Amino acid sequence: VTTPVLPEEVLDQRMVGALRDFGREPGVLLDEMVDGFLVEAPALVAEIERAVADHDGEAVARTAHRLKGASGHVGATRLAIVAGVVEAAGRAGHQDAIEAASTTVRRELVLAIAAARALLPPT
Amino acid sequence: VTIATVERAYAGTALEREWPTRVLIVDDAASTRRFLRGVLEYCPQFEVAGEADNGATAIELTEALRPDVVLLDLLMPVIDGANALGGLLAAAPDVRVIILSGMDSEQAAPLLAAGATAFVPKGLAPFELLQRLGDILNIPVTLERSTPTSSPPDEAASPAPPQTRAVICDDDPMARRLVTRVLENCDVSVVAETDTAPSLLSVIELAKPDLVVLDLWLEGISGTTALPEIRKLSPHSVILVYSSFDEWKENALAAGATAFVTKPNFEELGAAVHLLTRAATR
Numbered sequence: 001v002t003t004p005v006l007p008e009e010v011l012d013q014r015m016v017g018a019l020r021d022f023g024r025e026p027g028v029l030l031d032e033m034v035d036g037f038l039v040e041a042p043a044l045v046a047e048i049e050r051a052v053a054d055h056d057g058e059a060v061a062r063t064a065h066r067l068k069g070a071s072g073h074v075g076a077t078r079l080a081i082v083a084g085v086v087e088a089a090g091r092a093g094h095q096d097a098i099e100a101a102s103t104t105v106r107r108e109l110v111l112a113i114a115a116a117r118a119l120l121p122p123t
Numbered sequence: 124v125t126i127a128t129v130e131r132a133y134a135g136t137a138l139e140r141e142w143p144t145r146v147l148i149v150d151d152a153a154s155t156r157r158f159l160r161g162v163l164e165y166c167p168q169f170e171v172a173g174e175a176d177n178g179a180t181a182i183e184l185t186e187a188l189r190p191d192v193v194l195l196d197l198l199m200p201v202i203d204g205a206n207a208l209g210g211l212l213a214a215a216p217d218v219r220v221i222i223l224s225g226m227d228s229e230q231a232a233p234l235l236a237a238g239a240t241a242f243v244p245k246g247l248a249p250f251e252l253l254q255r256l257g258d259i260l261n262i263p264v265t266l267e268r269s270t271p272t273s274s275p276p277d278e279a280a281s282p283a284p285p286q287t288r289a290v291i292c293d294d295d296p297m298a299r300r301l302v303t304r305v306l307e308n309c310d311v312s313v314v315a316e317t318d319t320a321p322s323l324l325s326v327i328e329l330a331k332p333d334l335v336v337l338d339l340w341l342e343g344i345s346g347t348t349a350l351p352e353i354r355k356l357s358p359h360s361v362i363l364v365y366s367s368f369d370e371w372k373e374n375a376l377a378a379g380a381t382a383f384v385t386k387p388n389f390e391e392l393g394a395a396v397h398l399l400t401r402a403a404t405r
Contacts, residue, residue: 001400015387018389018390019389020303022206022308022389023304023307023308024308025201028304029301029304032300032304033300033301036296036297036300037297040296040297061353065340066294066295068367069295069297069387070295070297071385072386073295073298073301073387073389074389075387080387091237108172
């Protein structure tokens with residue numbers, strides 16, 4: 001398991017822009033993806049943490065893969081990258097690496113959630 | 124001096140060509156031919172001269188149509204690609220034969236020595252394929268338009284026919300939502316969304332969709348494992364794999380997928396859907 005190099009941007013602005021500009025009703029897809037991410041990502045990170053506590057590497061890998069996908073859809077590239085690291089560690093069954101990477105995932109989740117919330121129209 | 128000869132002279136420079144390069148598509152899989160036709164017709168520098176589903180027909184058409192380029196699959200009935208190469212070059216000595224195959228590139232080495240121009244692996248995304256062909260032929264390719272995802276509203280004047288019906292299989296709800304939006308934007312009707320391979324197979328049997336958008340990483344039976352069964356149940360469907368596992372591309376294509384787009388790239392997905400559905404309705 002290698003330490004990844006993370007981009008500076010929490011959210012890939014090119015991806016965010018493409019989501020925002022998509023289709024015949026600009027903004028709709030971005031809002032949908034952000035809404036989905038705000039629900040899915042925290043739940044998946046919590047699931048990863050439970051699997052880490054249970055020393056269940058397979059479940060860690062499976063859930064981290066889903067987190068990688070959910071993050072990728074919304075351009076949360078940093079979170080997607082560290083989720084990929086957790087996935088690889090889980091698959092390899094390296095508990096120390098799993099625990100270290102899942103801590104990083106929690107930190108990146110907080111950043112990504114804040115950045116994603118900022119994209120939503122004010123309520 | 125034939126037009127083809129002049130074209131080749133132009134092809135050796137970076138000059139803008141005034142007429143498209145005529146391509147003969149040779150592949151026994153109808154879905155692959157549709158895909159290639161769609162991709163080529165997206166680019167004004169190419170024109171599809173014809174299609175053949177085996178090496179013998181390819182030789183006949185090459186003699187009759189005098190294409191500039193033959194895109195040649197290797198594994199085909201009657202006469203396979205390797206054995207057709209000599210006949211193609213004899214039929215039209217100036218034709219450039221590009222091997223387009225899911226087989227290992229090393230297997231193409233003897234064919235390159237025997238006169239093939241280049242080897243291109245199957246499974247490239249549409250723009251990647253066009254760019255590769257452009258590089259090989261020294262043609263500066265341009266696209267008819269940027270991507271369907273960024274089309275202005277008046278593009279709705281020429282949408283893909285609404286009868287294109289799709290089924291989506293992905294265990295990620297956000298991916299299903301995203302793919303649905305992309306398909307709707309291409310005027311494709313999503314008749315069902317599923318999250319497992321068994322449910323997908325049931326739906327395909329009932330719905331007989333034109334298009335299947337398939338994730339490979341699924342709980343239980345993987346998409347790769349299900350692909351041959353999907354192909355068997357619905358032999359004429361376009362199967363577009365949308366997966367983050369780029370390394371599974373070759374296996375997916377060998378198992379019956381028509382094309383592969385790597386997640387997360389919904390713009391490329393939209394472009395592929397647009398091309399595939401447009402080609403399928405011709």
